[in-house]
Amino acid sequence: MPVKVGIPRALLYYYYYPLWRTFFEELGAEVVLSSPSTKGVLTEGLKYAVDEVCLPVKLTFGHVLDLAGKVDLIFLPRLISVKKAEYICPKFLGLPDMIRRLAGIPPLIDVNIDRYKSNNDICLAVKEVGRLFTHNHFKIWLAYRRSLKVHRRYFRLLELGLMPAEALAVLKDRVKNEPLPEPEKITVALIGHPYNIHDPYVSMNIIGRLRTLGANVITAECLPEKTAGSYASRLPKKLFWTLGQRMMGAALYYLERPDLSGMIHVAAFGCGPDSMTGELIERRARTMGMPFLSLTLDEHTGEAGVITRLEAFLDMVSWKMAGTVGAIKSSS
Amino acid sequence: MRVTFPHMGNLHISLKAMFQTLGVEVVVPPPCSKRTLSLGSKHGPEFACLPLKLNLGNFIEAYELGADTVVMAGGCGPCRFGYYAQIQQAILKDLGCALQFIVLEPPQRQITELLVKIKQLAGSRSWWKIIQALRFGYRKARLVDEIERVALRSRPREKIPGSTDAAYRQALDLIDCASSWEKLTAAQEKAKEIMDKVAVDFSRQVIKVGVVGEIYTLLEPFSNLYLERHLGGLGVEVHRSIYLSGWVNEHLFHGLAKGMGSGKEARSASYPYLRHFVGGHGQETIGNAVRYARSGYDGIIQVFPFTCMPEIVAESILPDVCKDFGVHYLTFIMDENTGEAGMVTRLEAFTDLLARKKEAKEALSS
């Protein structure tokens, strides 16, 4: 029987799931994904996480517990750094230690992913994990190459404007004709950590709602990393959070796009990086006169309130667009 | 150029000495107060950590007093501290406070970058003079630490309530006012004398508590609502895990003064609870908690600012440490809404509990 490796549907699952899954499957393991986020999953997490940690980490606790009893191992790497000279967040650094203490969970694959000093250091992690399954170095290497290929394909799909859920579906069904979303009149940039905006439970399906309300949604993931990086480098000092940098760069880039009608910033309550990048983004958006909405999510956020604010925001955006159109007409 | 810097406990004594030796004009911000905090939280990001807000308040208040340049430390993550200066600069610019920032970033490769920045401040001064200034400031930091240590020991044992604090302030003043190496030596002796004069009763039973947590809230009494003083008043001898000279060494000299602090030991003690650094002093918090627990402290108190990421990781793990060693702990999370009265109530209950436990233990062992 193949070894069952559990992957929590949380945090950087939204970036690396195709890569991780391919890697483990190539090594002959069976990959089990935790259930989609629900109130129940979160409630389990809340029982064990301290009040102060942010919602996505609380939810991760829940996802790990969801896998307990279903798998032999849980893949919960310590994501120290996924890019040279950058970090993700102190909570990612301490995640395996916060989780390991939970009773009744299977052993963790808590390998250090640390590219802080050099991007090549990833090989260490690949070897370390691979060795749990095989001693054949060639096989490990091959598995890694294949998983990278899938990863690249996934990111290309994201850059085409697909949301992670859609891109994952495309990868799964091997659909050749990747459908592009129909363009709408209003385009809204949704800026937030991927695990906050792409988890429909956490975000209260904000993407779906915006689309239903008639808006195109673009996120930081729709932009090639390079572009985001070069825009983010306009800041006086390089941001040392990979995700923060990407959100910042995307926000700066989108703010200059003439077809952008509004920007929504989604932060987790008490999130450290968001409190800093959010501040910079908001200041920039306000100076540029871009309609801006800031949403803060925690386990007490009420859905009704969020919907009302979204609707009001979109009304404001379309009102402003109508105003601009009027102004152009009257001046011509 | 009129230089200012953020407050952090008695850091100003050390920094002022360095700048004045270099002949740079200094504007020490008014001590942190309610006004500082309300300025900072009004203009700062809502979820920014407390030190950012208080520092921002310091800068605004120093600007009002005529400062035109801010000197502060930087960082390269993963914690927010490394981006404080840039955020504060953006906010101050929008507020119309024309303050120039000189940020001492940790040299990723060499110490020379730091020295160049310092040279920029020092103007035409010679390197010799610069090094003298740094040494002088550092010596003051160490003396301040020494006075604090003595105060922590005598506070729970003082015969006349408040006498330690009075002596402490006097002693610090002496150190602060000494303007040369020789005068500082004299001041050091005088300060020691003053501290030794506080009447204490060493036969008194005291409870021992180790205080761990985020450095700013440990070092700046305003930000922890005078935790140490309250504990001393309740008959608790406090041992604090981080001192000023350790910070100066780490952030301004980048660890040049060797053999300082217990960072390394603390980090290794944190294994197996927390196996990796998490930014800030999160790993030290766990490591020092282990060390306090091992050396028989009665209790552990963790203090940190609301939303402080490394300390939240530590907070999640601290219960395990305390359970394994059978010590009690208490956590204080500080923000602009934390009330002093509530804190004192919790401290009283905590010390009561520790005292009862201690008595029971002694009754058993005698």
Ligand code: SF4
């Ligand atoms: S980046 Fe923010 S939301 Fe993500 S884990 Fe860190 S604190 Fe939580």
Ligand code: SF4
């Ligand atoms: S250690 Fe805590 S308080 Fe200090 S900058 Fe980091 S998050 Fe803020």
